[in-house]
Amino acid sequence: MVDTVVLYRAPTTVADATELATWLRGRVDAAVGVRGRFLDRHADADLAEAFATARVHSPYERDTGTTMLGAVRYEDRALDDPDRAGGVLYDGVAVQDALNARLPRGESSLSTLHVVLTDRMLATWGDHDGRWHKRVSVLGQPALVSVPGLYEAPAKPEAYYRAKQERALVTGDAPPREVLESAVDGEFLVADDPRTTEALKGYVLQAVDYVETGEPFCDVESCRLANPHRQPGVVGAQLRPPEFCDRHAEQYG
Template identity: 70%
Template sequence: MVEQISLYRAPTTVTDSERLAAWLDERVDADVTVRERFLDRHADEALPSAFAQARVRSPYEPETGSEMFGVVRYEKRALSHPERAGGVLYDGRSLQDALRKRLPTGSLDHAHVVLLDRVLGTWGEHDGRWHKRVSVLGQPALISVPGLYEAPAKPESYYEAQHRHALLSGDTPPREVLENEVDGDFLVEDDPRTTAALQGYVLSAIHYLATGEAFCDDERCRLSNPHRHPGVIAAQLRAPAFCPDHDAMYGNRRE
């Protein structure tokens, strides 16, 4: 049983951690506490190397990591100045292992949910490539804020516009151009809906520790794990909030 929850901020993102914690507190029977950035609280001299070892080298190669001095130096700088980090995909499981070693306790009755400003991925054995993820469940649970924008596939209209631009100009336009041009419901960087959209992912992390259930199969439920942006919008931002089974567990206070 989860009795205590620590939610760690991601201060370089638009995520409102207090609002997340308040929403969670209404739905779980546990003490919810917002803490400062995990990578500030529990950093040590070896952590930059752990980030360097978790770097994905290629979308189609399972091997990760670099021991180059410049890469480790970059990761050390990124930990101290997170606003300067970006453009790197990390192995979510490797990072989770590294952060788990730095937890103050290994007890599963104290859930640690770490909001990150890094893009996380997991290797797909079924298709031989890396897949970006919004969350990596476990202890600690990792929630990638940029993953919310980058991991789910965009609506078909987005890719059609991307293809059309490529045919006309021979190049792919910047993401911002497509986001402003395409009609469709999807989340963009620094989207004001970010905090609300992350609520279900944070609850999923607690639900997994408490029950062992990873994600709900009902695509309407906030505990589901949609692979496309329209599905994320439907599950996280539209009624109903939960499927009947999970509504009985977490829907006692309505949206």
């Protein structure tokens, strides 16, 4: 039983942890609090190396990580100055394990669920197809919710990829993402989207629901507890009514 939920801010993103906490308080039978960036509060001398060893090298290579001095120094700088981080994909389960080992003493049991909003891009390995898949969230303790993952993990509308291919054929180069985003009609979230906090509400609730029930996601595509693999599905589940399917409306509506 979750008695307390602790949300950690991701200050380099537009995600509003205070608004997420307020929304969550109205839906779960637990105390909900907000703290500063997890990596500011609980980093230690070895955490930079833990992030370096969690780096994904290739979409199709299961092995991850490096202990090369340059990579560890990069991660050390990123811990101190998160604005300098970016462009790196991490094994989400490895990052989760590293943060779990650094949870505050006395708060590591599931009665206190830690939900870490992060500016890191996370992925999990798919045994079914032998490749890494970007993720919005990695459920468990602590639960990780990747803000850039919200924009990048779910696939964009087909029109986006058609336009990308067409422009590449004409120019010989892939067009900038901003050009495509402004040129393509369709429903998808973009970096620093003003709808980010609203869209993350369901993912934060999923973290609590998973620990409470053991069920990772809802099968009803329109429910906030669903896990759409495409951006139009995210928009439908998180930004359009109804908030929940009938079953989850009884619990959280």
